[in-house]
Amino acid sequence: MIDHVSVTVADYDRSKTFYVEALGPLGYELMREFDGNVAGFGAKGNPDFWMIGGSPSGTTHVAFRSPDRAGVEGFHAAALAAGGKDNGQPGLRPHYHEHYYGAFVRDADGNNVEAVCHLPE
Numbered sequence: 001m002i003d004h005v006s007v008t009v010a011d012y013d014r015s016k017t018f019y020v021e022a023l024g025p026l027g028y029e030l031m032r033e034f035d036g037n038v039a040g041f042g043a044k045g046n047p048d049f050w051m052i053g054g055s056p057s058g059t060t061h062v063a064f065r066s067p068d069r070a071g072v073e074g075f076h077a078a079a080l081a082a083g084g085k086d087n088g089q090p091g092l093r094p095h096y097h098e099h100y101y102g103a104f105v106r107d108a109d110g111n112n113v114e115a116v117c118h119l120p121e
Contacts, residue, residue: 002048003048004047004048004049004050005048005049005050005060005062006049006050006051006052007050007051007052007056007060007062007107007109007111008052008053008054008055008056008057008109009051009052009053009054009056009107009108009109009111010053010054010055010056010108010109011053011108012036012037012039012051012053014083014108015051015053015107015108015109016030016039016051017082018079018082018083018084018107018108019039019041019049019051019107020041020082021078021079021081021082022075022078022079022082022084022105022107022113023041023049023064023075023078024074024078025066025070025071025073025074025075025077025078025115026043026064026065026066026071026074026075026115027043027044027067027071028041028042028043028049028064029041029042029043031045031047032047036053037052037053037054038050038051038052038053039051049062049064056109056110056111059109059110059111059112060111060112061111061112061113061114062111062112062113062114063102063114063115063116064113064114064115064116065115065116065117065118066115066116066117067117068117068119069090069101069117069121071115071117072090072101072102072103072115072116072117073090073103075103075115076089076090076103076105076115079105079107079113080105083108084105084106084107084108084113085105085106086104086105087104087105087106087112088102088103088104088105088114089103090102090103091103097118098120099117099118099119099120099121100116100118101116101117101118101121102114102115102116102117103115
């Protein structure tokens with residue numbers, strides 16, 4: 001189980017807007033913000049994804065669980081509309097497992113952000 005994940009981003013305001021839009025279809029929202037440079041996103045009162053303004057030193061992969069396939073599709077569309085770059089259209093990834101339905105985008109700093117649903121259709 002993952003407790004939380006954080007990514008470092010070069011442009012805090014641009015990335016905050018990106019994540020607010022991209023994660024909305026998954027039920028995530030901006031829950032906490034500190035010093036105008038740290039943002040915590042989550043669902044159901046638990047901020048488990050954190051974004052920190054700074055100088056990225058590498059890229060990160062983070063996968064957000066979606067309750068259904070529509071959420072995966074909504075995430076992908078919203079992330080692209082918010083400036084993300086496609087890194088894998090929504091679809092089944094049977095090489096992971098039979099019901100793995102995911103979509104991937106790169107944020108402005110090159111982080112690979114995924115939404116995934118593990119349930120059958």
